[in-house]
Amino acid sequence: MRSHFDNELEILNNELIKMGSLVESKIEDSIKALINRDTALAKEIMTRDDEVDDMEKAIENRCLQLIIRHHPVASDLRLISSILKMITDLERIGDQAADIAEISLLLADQEYIKELRDIPKMAEATIKMLKNSIDAFVNKSLDLAHEVIAFDDVVDDLFDIVKDDLIDFINRDIKYGEQAINFIMIAKYLERIGDHAQNIAEWVVFSITGVHHSN
Amino acid sequence: MSKLSIRNFNLYYDDFHALKDINMEIGEKEITAFIGPSGCGKSSLLKSLNRMNDLVEGCSINGEVLLDGKNIYDKDVDVNTLRKRIGMVFQKPNPFPMSIYDNIAYGPRTHNINNKARLDEIVEKSLRGAAIWDEVKDDLKKNALRLSGGQQQRICIARALAVEPEILLMDEPTSALDPISTSKIESLVQELKDKYTIIIVTHNMQQATRVSDKTAFFLSGEVIEFNDTDTLFSIPKDKRTEDYITGRFG
DSSP, X not given: OHHHHHHHHHHHHHHHHHHHHHHHHHHHHXXXXXXXXXXXXXHHHHHTHHHHHHHHHHHHHHHXXXXXXXXXXXXXXXXXXXXXXXXXXXXXXXXXXXXXXXXXXXXTTSOOSSOOOHHHHHHHHHHHHHHHHHHHHHTTOHHHHHHHHHXXXXXXXXXXXXXXXXXXXXXXXXXXXXXXHHHHXXXXXXXXXXXXXXXXXXXXXXXXHSOOTTO | OOSEEEEEEEEEETTEEEEEEEEEEEOTTOEEEEEOSTTSSHHHHHHHTTTGGGGSTTEEEEEEEEETTEETTSXXXXXXXXXXXXXXXXXXXXXXXXXXXXXXXXXXXXXXOOOHHHHHHHHHHHHHHXXXXXXXXXXXXXXXXXXXXXXXXXXHHHHHHTTOOSEEEEESTTTTSOHHHHHHHHXXXXXXXXXXXXXXXXXXXXXXXXXXXXXXXXXXXXXXXXXXXXXXXXXXXXHHHHHHHTTSOO
């Protein structure tokens, strides 16, 4: 029975990794679409949202089946309940990447008011957070999970820089307002993605130690 | 103060050291579950708590079991009085081959209660306490052996309650029962908690999580971990507990 259960947990782990890399590529592509004004890619990202939603449902279903069949306790229960929470964060990240792609469509035919520098940096930082949070989960690494949690400050600081920069633009000339607001929304989505990656890392800590960061 | 204090308790079956230096405090009106693989000593300890082990040939003990501060193994302790205070319900329902009424009245009668009105009162109260009164009240003369397994077990619980014990020991009370009867006994155990201190040996881990406040995990005659049930089943401290409750061995 236990070996069957272990196999099922292994499959669950693999599916979570798959969902993580799918979501990771969505962030990457949404920023690529923004930088390159690639409307085809932006549209594709938006349609890819169903794929993430389907994976969330499939993993959730697998978790519930495991709970019903195996009545997991202790580390098994913590693992499965953490996965149930993590997939919600992954799904939200997927939505936010699609939201960025949607805004990039609005901006595609416009001359950008400034060269994109800090937004790609933010994207890079959130991708790193997400990747490390999933790695921390797979390798059961508390150190890496704590690193992700701490790294959220980097993303928050970048958001403040982007925000101040855009406020300057609006103050200089109100004609920059519309685009500045769109960019600030993109930056805010990235900042939220950082928060979700941090949540994932906190669930990793919980699944290993039984203690959640918020307690 | 604890209702029961088990202090440096050891038990031997001839040369076999079956319980090793057990120390445990059992709180009043708490439900404590004993879990562990077969042969780990949990039933031996349960039986030691009302001296059922006195009847086992070759069995010897040292250490103390304090009931309200008094060692139940002291020479001046009367075993019958002790077993009135600490009742027991066994794995297989074992009603006496007599009427439902006489099953319940048996204990009180041995303690010299023979007044019909008083016995009627005790029988009703005990059957109600064991959540079986409504099912049998119109047929108290029926032979208890003609009841279903689940009903027989509740009769045995009623029989234990009839002598108004303070502690109820239950040795796998639902392992011979179907899920519905099991569920009834589990609800009953929860209700009994208001009045009694309960210790339950169970092989069913889910049952331990459902009914008990505290859980003790036994392995090879030792208590490996004794903690709040919620904690033991979510963040066990000892790897052996973790391995057992997650089914890695046992």
